[in-house]
Amino acid sequence: MTEPSQPPQPLLSPPAGPVADRPDALSVAGRTLSREDLFGAAGAVAGRIAGASSVAVRATATAETVAAVVGGLLAGVPVVPLPPDAGPVERDHIIEDSGAELVLGAAGDDGVGLPVDLRERAAWSGSEPEPGATAFVLYTSGTTGAPKGVLIPRGAVAAGLDGLAEAWQWTADDTLVHGLPLFHVHGLVLGVLGALRTGCRLVHTGRPTPEAYAAAGGSLYFGVPTVWSRVVRDPASARALAGARLLVSGSAALPAPVFRDLEALTGQRPVERYGMTETLITVAARADGERRPGCVGVPLPGTRTRLAAVEGGGGIGELEVSGPTLFAGYLNRPEATAAVRTADGWFRTGDIAAIEPDGTHRIVGRASTDLIKSGGYRIGAGEVENALLDHPAVAEAAVVGVPHEDLGQEIVAYVVADGVGEQALIDFVAERLSVHKRPRRVRFLEALPRNAMGKPQKKLLPPV
Template identity: 70%
Template sequence: MGGSVLTALTGVYGDRPDALRVAGRVASYEELLGAARAVAGDVAGAPAFAVTATASLETVAAVVGGMLAGVPFVPLPPDAGPAEREHILRDSGAVLVDVDFARRGGGGGGDLDGAAAGPGRPALILYTSGTTGPPKGVVLTAEAVAADLDALAEAWQWSAEDTLVHGLPLFHVHGLVLGVLGALRTGSRLVHTGRPTPEAYAEAGGSLYFGVPTVWSRIAGAPAAAAALGGARLLVSGSAALPAPVFRDLERLTGLRPVERYGMTETLITVSGRAGGEVRPGTVGTPLRGIRTRIAAEDGAEIGELQLTGPTLFSGYLGRPEATAAAYTEDGWFRTGDIAAVDEADGVHRIVGRASIDMIKSGGYRIGAGEIENALLDHPKVSEAAVVGLPDADLGQRIVAFVVAEGVTGPELTDFVAAHLSVHKRPREVRFVAAIPRNAMGKPQKKLLLGDA
């Protein structure tokens, strides 16, 4: 597509009075551009600026304003505690800005073709929490964002004819980059529901819906709301694996097979299912245009670390050259830290889990936790499941399943898994819990479970 990430604001699609609806508030492209130019005027010359990234028109104006001014935008999670906020502001050097969407800037507040930022300059700094230490700032350029959005538009047949609906947080790649900048790149109308409730999704009347597994699970549990999504052309799930039972429920209730995609803050979205293509539960499709992937497997194993390269990758961790260098192999491929397998017949990728916690080595076997979790979720009495490997003197690691379930025993679940998968993949221990702890994007926080182990 070329040109600015903000294609819709150049007038190529005309002005739309209802171009954006965010938490019930409506704005046109012209109104957004005016508000963004006011932000650009406020932050011009700053090293970076931060805004508390609520689900609001103010956050949309902030990210656009940063691009107009050529100043990196740092979205702050609204629920961040004082220590996290202080770390992000100190680490990024960002000035904290309040945005008033009613303010309008003049026509000189920025350059829509990206010249304000200049090629290769930071456009976004998104903070991602690692397994150790404080969150690191992931630096993304407008070029990387544009490359990713164009590849996704191709994969999902995403165009100005669409109405995109989601209710995702605006401080992550999914909600902010795909869910806001994606709409401004493709020209699709955007309806952000505020909260991602089944009722709000049902009422939005979209053609394209984004959600995380928690959202889709709740929609699948509300049959009337799910049926209302049957008029859409594409449902997209990401940020964590979509359980196979939820996939099947959505297909039954909506007539649509959800497309899953894979990505990280550092890489943006790199692998996805395709609109109109074959979609299988438990898979994330094939690499997007411009992306190459490989599996670094040990000793001929079918699964190994997913490594990749392409134009959507980050510029580095802010102020952490050693961490940036460690994220790449000697020959320049990014180490995702995720364990994956690739179907030799059609190149479809399956994400097994994180190398640090989801790769279990038990009794000489390398076992992916995700496969066991999906098997457990196929049991009608199980609503949530998380599988980990704990140290074991005999096996190296023993498979332990944390499950939310009623009316079933641990041995019954162990036998159920053994009947569905290889016997060596059965849990050696089942622990019943009230809930699986998750982060804001619905990803299981297994280390919290391990803290109780």
């Protein structure tokens, strides 16, 4: 006799118990709501969009965005976050490719948008969708072509957030603070849904300035390396974070000097974690574990990792992952989906990593841009970048391999620096790393090209 199946557990639970009584459960750029207020407004949104195939949300840093996203999740309608600064070509592609029937949020320059009124209230009593149902269609750009829609199942979101809650001892007693964009995994899935799923208080600062972080009084802070580098350049704000329980960095590698400065100013080592849009977060340093510069921790519960051999790898390889947080595929792109999956169903991340004997992972860089083959050696760009950043005159650094007729590739560094010359930086790296890892050339820039999450965009660096 077949046992009756249990109804799926809700991805987001309506307010209940002590967390329901917090009048300041959610604060976004100064607008404060209780959980009851939020779920009431989200219930009204859910009632308006129920039955739609998908809905786009103009993801500004506002409480209206949070209500729109939660409304879509309550109604079981896949949510398609729209970057608020997206140009008309990118915006139109995302809306058309996703098949979004509605755009929620204040109308943009295209005149399209259905406003969300936080004063509206409605209870939502619809059934919880199955874990395999799509929660989000998140658009991510590759090296070529238009952005692809990444299908994120509801069960993947739940598994990822529960794994992080366990790893970081994240509970309803925390206050989470961040000021990250609400159209990425980091700011939206971790930074909003994580707070709602754990029941903790959320303070979104609007912009992630050191002063705003210092004033927020949080126990748990999320930031990208650009945020943390600005924090350590403001020692008074950094010291104000000394009472926090965890400082979490992600979306790009945290430079070792910034790691050390955070420890010196706040008295604690930051937590790093690793993931992608297609995998959510798969590896993280634990609250009760060791935190080392350049390391992103150990796999979350249920996640498995392995390294695919690369020629002359020397202990490094392409990281492949398997587990409950993986995406369901690229929207309407079966060939692209097949290209990133192995024959036995693992996801090819495209990142080069090393796994230490205790299971700790280090990400060396992207296989396409950060693994440099020079003179018969394989060199991780991140190691050279960290060495450059140790120089007191260097504020930013990006290292690439450039074709060379003798070496195969030569190491070229792009730096933002003041008061130091090319040869001095080359010698500085050669003194700290193996001589073959020194840059052969150094280009000086006013700033590195970066995306909305602060990650350097090496494809946009000027030619040598």
